[in-house]
C-alpha cells in the first residue's frame with residue numbers, strides 16, 4: 001500500500017491542515033449562502049437588511065477566496081511532491097507560508113465579522129468593520145485590518161509558489177533531460193499567472209486602499225482601483241479553476257479506467273491560460289464609464305480566445321473518459337456512458353461538475369459579449385453564472401476530490417460511499433434549481449447584491465412563470481445545497497475520526513499520448529511568461545494611462561496626496577544628496 | 582462498474598476488458614457529445630435572441646411600471 005501519507009508523511013500533514021482550513025471556510029460561508037437566499041426571498045430574515053452586506057462579504061471572501069485558495073495550496077503541494085517524487089525542501093518553511101495565509105485570512109475575517117456587532121471595537125482609531133463585499137471597490141471603505149489581512153494572505157500564496165518552484169528547480173538539476181511531469185507543469189504555469197495578476201490587486205491594496213483607510217491619503221481614484229482589482233479579478237477565476245482542471249485531467253481518466261487522451265494538449269491548455277488570464281480583466285468593466293470602447297473591444301477578443309482552452313479541455317477530458325469506458329467494454333455512440341463508474345462519488349461529483357460547467361459556458365458567452373452583457377450586467381443572472389463555475393465546477397470538484405484526498409492524507413478509508421454519492425447528487429440538483437432560477441430572474445432585471453429586491457411601485461414581470469415561482473426555486477435549491485454541505489462535512493469529519501485502513505494508491509492517470517509527442521518549447525516557462533507580460537502591457541498600458549490622466553492617481557487633482565508629498569520630498573532630497581556626492 | 586467493496590477512487594482495473602492504444606481508440610462518442618453541446622448552444626442563442634431582443638424594448642434591464 002502506498003498512499004500519500006506513506007510516501008510523504010510530513011507533507012501529508014500540511015496538505016491535511018490546508019484542506020481542513022478550506023472546509024472550515026466552506027462551512028461558515030455556506031451558512032451565509034442559505035441565510036442570503038432566505039433573506040432575499042423574504043422567507044426568513046435572521047439578519048437586518050443592513051447586515052446583509054456584512055453577510056454577503058463573509059460569503060464572498062470565505063468561499064471565493066479562502067475556501068478555494070486553501071484547497072489549491074493543498075492540491076498543488078500534493079501535485080508537486082507526488083509528480084516530482086520529491087519532498088519540499090523545508091517543512092518549517094512550508095508551515096511558514098501556510099501560517100502566513102492563516103493569519104491573513106483571520107485578520108480579514110475578524111474585520112468582516114466585527115461588522116455584525118452593534119458596537120464594534122475600535123482599533124487604530126477606527127471602528128472595526130469591512131462590509132465592502134469581496135470586490136472591495138472604492139468608495140466603499142473597510143478597516144485597514146481587512147486590507148492588511150488580504151495582502152498578507154496573498155503574500156502567503158506567493159511564498160507557497162516560490163516553495164513549489166524551488167522544489168522544481170532542485171528536481172530539474174537532478175533530472176536535466178526529463179520533461180516536467182504534467183501535474184507539476186500545471187501547478188507552475190498557474191502560479192506564474194497568479195504572480196502576474198495578483199501584483200495588480202497588491203498594488204491596489206498597498207498603494208491606494210490601505211493608505212486611504214489609514215488616513216494617509218484623503219482619496220483614491222475609484223476607477224483606477226477597480227481596474228487594478230479586475231486586473232487580478234479575472235485571473236483569479238482561473239486560479240480557482242485550474243486546480244479543478246488539474247483534477248479532471250489527472251484523476252477522471254484514471255477513475256474511468258482509461259488514460260489521459262493527450263498530455264501535449266493539456267500543456268497547451270495551461271499555456272493558453274498563462275497567456276490570456278490577465279489581459280481579459282476589463283471584460284468585467286464593460287459597463288464602466290471612463291474606459292474607451294476600443295479597449296473593451298480588444299479585451300472582448302482576448303476573452304473569446306480564452307474559450308479555446310476550455311473547449312480543448314472538454315474534448316480531452318471527455319475523450320479520456322470514453323477511452324476508459326471503452327476499455328471496460330463500452331460500445332456504441334453513447335452507450336459507453338453507462339460503463340463509467342457512476343457509483344463512485346469521486347468520479348460522479350467531478351463528472352457532474354463538468355456538466356454544469358458546460359452549461360455555464362453558455363451564460364459565460366453571453367457575459368463576454370460587449371453588447372449583450374448590457375442585458376445581464378449586475379443582475380441575478382451573474383450570480384447564477386458563477387455558482388455554476390466557482391460554486392460548482394470548482395467547489396463540487398473539490399468536494400468530490402476530497403473523498404479521494406482525505407483518505408490519501410490520513411490513511412483512513414472514506415467513511416461512507418453512499419453518503420458521498422448522495423452529497424454530490426444533492427449539490428448538482430440544488431444548483432440546477434438555484435442557478436437556473438437566478439439566470440431567469442436576472443433576465444427579468446432582478447438585481448444582485450440587494451437585500452430587498454422588491455421595491456414599492458415596481459414589479460418584475462416574468463415572460464414565463466412568476467417571481468414567486470423563481471423565488472421558490474431559489475429557496476429549494478439553496479436548501480438542497482445547504483443539506484449537501486452538511487453531509488459533506490459530516491462525511492469528512494467521520495472519515496478523519498475513523499481508523500486507518502485500506503485506501504487507494506497515490507497515483508494519477510497515465511497518458512495515451514505522452515509529453516514526448518510535444519515540442520520541448522511547450523515547457524519553456526520563461527518564454528511563455530515573457531509573452532504573457534507583453535500581452536498584459538498591450539491590453540492594460542493605454543487604459544491605465546487614460547484612467548490616471550483623467551482621474552489622477554489619488555483622485556482628481558493632487559490634493560489627495562498632500563500628506564505623501566513631504567516624505568517623497570525627503571526621499572528625493574536624499575537621492576539628490578547621494579547622487580551629488 | 583467498480584466493485585462496491587473497492588474504496589472510492591480506486592481505478593477499476595479489474596473491470597478492464599481490453600487495452601486500447603492511441604491508434605485503436607476513436608473517440609466517436611466524444612464527437613457526438615460535443616456536437617450535441619454545440620447544437621444546444623446554437624439553440625439557446627436563437628432563443629435568447631427572440632425572447633430578449635425581439636421581445637423587449639430597447640431598455641437594458643427591467644421595466645419600471
Ligand code: HEM
Pocket residue numbers: 030031033034036037040056057059060063064067068133134135383387390391392395447448449450451477478479481482485
Ligand atoms: C450553500 C450553497 C450556496 C448558496 C445557497 C449560495 C447563495 C448565494 C446567493 C443567494 C448569493 C447572491 C446574493 C446577492 O447578490 O444578493 C451568493 C453570492 C455569492 N456566492 Fe454563493 N451560495 C452558495 C455557495 C457558494 C460557493 C460554494 C461559492 C464559491 C466557492 C459561492 C460564491 C459566491 C460569490 C463569490 C458571491 C458574490 C458575492 C458578492 O456579490 O459580493 N457561493 N451566493
Ligand SMILES: [Cu+2]
Pocket residue numbers: 233234237281283284
Ligand atoms: Cu472574467
